[in-house]
Amino acid sequence: QLAGTAQLGWGEPLALQVKLGWSxxxxxxxxxxxxxxxxxxxxxxTTYGLSPQRDGLLVGMGASTAIARATSLYARYEGLLSGSDSSHAFTAGVRMTW
Known part of the structure; x- marks a missing residue:
């Protein structure tokens, strides 16, 4: 897992995160x-469903930035890539703290 920040010119830094793993x-x-x-x-x-793959690659990435004093935007992707099987999840939103 790697994480860092980048200055893109609009004042607030963009927090970035990348994750790579094996399942x-x-x-x-x-x-x-x-x-x-x-x-x-x-x-x-008795019925038999599809058998899942034994090994898979886990990937993830995310970004967030503040847009006001107590408000930030975020986006995140999580995936499992495994042969002909795969699953993907994407989330995005606004986080407000008080």
């Missing part, structure tokens, strides 16, 4: 689900 699943990646129907409780069945 590994030690448990079994087979995900069976066993169930029964309410009308036939003695008959069960």
């Amino acid at each position: 590994h699943e030690y448990a079994s990646t087979s995900l069976p689900v066993s169930a029964t129907l309410a009308g036939a409780p003695s008959t069960s069945f």
Whole structure:
């Protein structure tokens, strides 16, 4: 994880953060689900969903800056890249403190 600030000319510094990591699943990646129907409780069945990848790359980046005395803007991205699987999250907002 790296973090720092940059002066971009509008007065307030821009706080920057970059994160890089690795994710590994030690448990079994087979995900069976066993169930029964309410009308036939003695008959069960099992289904198998897609197995997640065992390894993945974690990435993240964010930025924030003050726009007033107690108000700042922020934006953040978090991602998990793993073969054909991936997940992405982006958040942005206004933070006000009092």
